[in-house]
Amino acid sequence: MTALAGLVLAAGEGRRFGSPKAPHVHDGERLVDRAVRICREAGCDPVFVVLGAWVDEVPDAVVVVNRVWREGMGSSLHAGLTAAMHDDSIDRVLVTLVDLPGMSGEALARVASSAASIAQGCFDGEPGHPVLLGRDHWAGVIAMAQGDRGARDYLSAHDMFIEFIEVGDIAIGEDLDEPT
DSSP states (O other): OOOOEEEOOOOOTTTTTSSSTTTTETTEEEHHHHHHHHHTTTOOOOOEESSSSSSOOOOTTTEEEEETTTGGGHHHHHHHHHHHOTTTEEEEEEETTTTTTTHHHHHHHHHTTTSSSSEEEETTEEEEEEEEEEEEGGGHHHHHOOOOGTTTTHHHHHGGGGGEEEOTOOOOOOOSSSSS
């Protein structure tokens, strides 16, 4: 049996934001809980949440603590994919960020429905999140994820494998940089 896992990157300290974004309540819901909920709506099971600057319980998620979160998003992606590797039933991971309050479960599901080994959501043609990664790419992403660049270098080097999927009609890809 194959499984689609969600991977929410939520370890940062939110320097520009003024505090970690994961526990921030936006429209009556913590950003981290919202991210888990929309991953579940898209069919992800399990959902891994990588925490670091702020750590607490997250219902309906597997919490992965990134102890080197200060190194940047690359270390969180490394921690999350490494956790997913331990479950042989998972063959694809859908990666999203905690600070995308305009992301929708429908957008995640659209990208997750791709048969490609890598798929990436786009907003008016500009690549963003979510990113779908087949298991055969995880080791390469882990090896190249550095600092705040996450999977960017790996995706650039493997763009011939990527299916770009427009989601701008059903989601907003802008991150939350100021408390609301």
